[in-house]
Amino acid sequence: MKYVTEFRDGQLAQGLAKEIRRQVTRPWVLMEICGGQTHAIVRYGIDQILPPEVELVHGPGCPVCVTSVELIDKAIAIASFPDVILCSYGDMLRVPGSERDLFSVRAAGGDVRVVYSPLDALKIAEQNPSKQVVFFAVGFETTAPANVASVVQARAQGIGNYSVLVSHFCVPPAIEAILSSPDNRVQGFLAAGHVCAVMGYWQYPPLASRFGVPIVVTGFEPVDLLQGILAAVKLLEQGRAEVQNAYSRVVTREGNRAAQAVIREVFMPCDRKWRGVGMIPLSGWCLRPEYYEFDAERRFPVALIQPRESPLCIAGEILRGLKKPEQCSAFGVTCTPENPLGAPMVSSEGACAAYFRYRPQVRSEVNAQSL
Amino acid sequence: MCLAVPGKILEIHQANGVDMAKVDFEGVQREACLMYLPEAKVGDYILVHVGFAMSLLSEEEALASLDLLRQVADAEPENSTPGGEALS
Numbered sequence: 388m389k390y391v392t393e394f395r396d397g398q399l400a401q402g403l404a405k406e407i408r409r410q411v412t413r414p415w416v417l418m419e420i421c422g423g424q425t426h427a428i429v430r431y432g433i434d435q436i437l438p439p440e441v442e443l444v445h446g447p448g449c450p451v452c453v454t455s456v457e458l459i460d461k462a463i464a465i466a467s468f469p470d471v472i473l474c475s476y477g478d479m480l481r482v483p484g485s486e487r488d489l490f491s492v493r494a495a496g497g498d499v500r501v502v503y504s505p506l507d508a509l510k511i512a513e514q515n516p517s518k519q520v521v522f523f524a525v526g527f528e529t530t531a532p533a534n535v536a537s538v539v540q541a542r543a544q545g546i547g548n549y550s551v552l553v554s555h556f557c558v559p560p561a562i563e564a565i566l567s568s569p570d571n572r573v574q575g576f577l578a579a580g581h582v583c584a585v586m587g588y589w590q591y592p593p594l595a596s597r598f599g600v601p602i603v604v605t606g607f608e609p610v611d612l613l614q615g616i617l618a619a620v621k622l623l624e625q626g627r628a629e630v631q632n633a634y635s636r637v638v639t640r641e642g643n644r645a646a647q648a649v650i651r652e653v654f655m656p657c658d659r660k661w662r663g664v665g666m667i668p669l670s671g672w673c674l675r676p677e678y679y680e681f682d683a684e685r686r687f688p689v690a691l692i693q694p695r696e697s698p699l700c701i702a703g704e705i706l707r708g709l710k711k712p713e714q715c716s717a718f719g720v721t722c723t724p725e726n727p728l729g730a731p732m733v734s735s736e737g738a739c740a741a742y743f744r745y746r747p748q749v750r751s752e753v754n755a756q757s758l
Numbered sequence: 759m760c761l762a763v764p765g766k767i768l769e770i771h772q773a774n775g776v777d778m779a780k781v782d783f784e785g786v787q788r789e790a791c792l793m794y795l796p797e798a799k800v801g802d803y804i805l806v807h808v809g810f811a812m813s814l815l816s817e818e819e820a821l822a823s824l825d826l827l828r829q830v831a832d833a834e835p836e837n838s839t840p841g842g843e844a845l846s
Binding site: 388389390391393394398399401402403405406423476503504505506507526529530532533536540543544581584585607610614617633635636637638639643645646649735736 | 761762764774776784788791793795796803807810812813819820821822824
């Protein structure tokens with residue numbers, strides 16, 4: 388058992404798609420929350436083997452995409468300080484701020500480094516005691532345990548030149564916001580399996596019953612995705628607004644309790660602005676007052692510039708599942724991964740980047756229409 | 759960022775008072791912190807997020823769901839040893 392190849396079995400995937408065709412009697416709109424799932428769906432053509440009745444819309448689960456332009460501007464301003472080393476997950480470097488991105492700070496001589504884990508940033512802080520090391524702590528519930536652990540370890544090891552710029556988001560409030568929106572079309576959710584690996588799925592049954600939608604915890608391989616879609620379609624056809632776990636080799640109802648405890652110790656819920664979506668009450672995490680000494684926003688007061696977005700970019704409608712990338716006139720024309728107008732074209736979890744990379748035919752159709 | 763691949767624990771050692779594992783991801787080796795998964799043992803498959811082990815993979819659950827899905831899909835395994843070591 389390798390836990391990967393078995394779940395990419397093409398024959399099994401086709402069999403599941405056939406069963407979905409057999410079960411479906413009318414149109415259903417499902418949303419996969421996580422951008423990692425969006426990429427897998429587009430990459431393996433999962434949406435193309437589904438019956439026409441089942442529509443998948445792509446959700447806002449891309450931390451790079453939803454980090455507010457104000458926070459990107461703040462990271463850029465902090466990275467421009469002379470004695471600062473700004474460390475970040477790689478995807479953040481090309482995300483456009485109001486005027487420039489982190490790459491251009493690096494090109495102008497700023498010390499901006501890509502790390503795989505916040506522990507690498509902590510190590511850089513230990514090795515450079517005369518510098519201030521700031522980690523751009525972005526993410527959903529999946530990266531939170533690592534990000535809070537770096538703060539706890541910094542305190543335990545007395546590493547005073549380390550701080551974090553926090554841009555943390557939570558999935559359940561986003562589901563609630565999507566379902567409360569008057570233009571919502573989503574009838575069922577594929578919940579992000581790896582978020583649930585950390586948090587469990589005990590938070591979902593009240594949401595499912597309150598809004599009358601099924602929620603299925605779903606994994607990332609083709610067979611996992613089809614299993615999640617089949618379960619959601621069956622629940623919809625039977626009129627059951629329930630929560631099911633279609634990723635049981637990884638996810639338990641409780642999640643990782645040890646990680647949840649450290650998150651609660653370091654972070655507290657806060658209102659969070661989602662880029663392209665707007666403010667969602669209590670949809671994020673920020674540092675508790677006991678950890679303010681590690682808060683980069685307090686350590687580096689920066690004057691905010693007026694945030695500015697490209698008027699052509701429709702990222703907000705894409706992140707809310709109202710439009711698909713090919714419905715954007717800039718897609719593949721003036722907006723490409725090399726010169727992105729909006730964050731979903733940059734990130735390895737962004738929907739626009741997925742369509743650009745795996746659907747060249749969509750690109751050429753859009754280009755033909757815009758000529 | 760939310761993607762995580764299963765890896766196999768090759769060895770466990772201590773660093774700064776925390777258990778760290780050397781993990782093999784299909785040929786690529788990386789360190790992973792075990793502070794959230796202290797029960798993990800050498801030989802276990804784990805899911806790692808940005809350097810931290812977050813869950814232990816359940817072989818029992820994986821085999822049970824594959825079995826069930828094959829019945830639903832009415833599909834034979836794609837090759838003769840779909841379960842890898844477990845079934846051989």
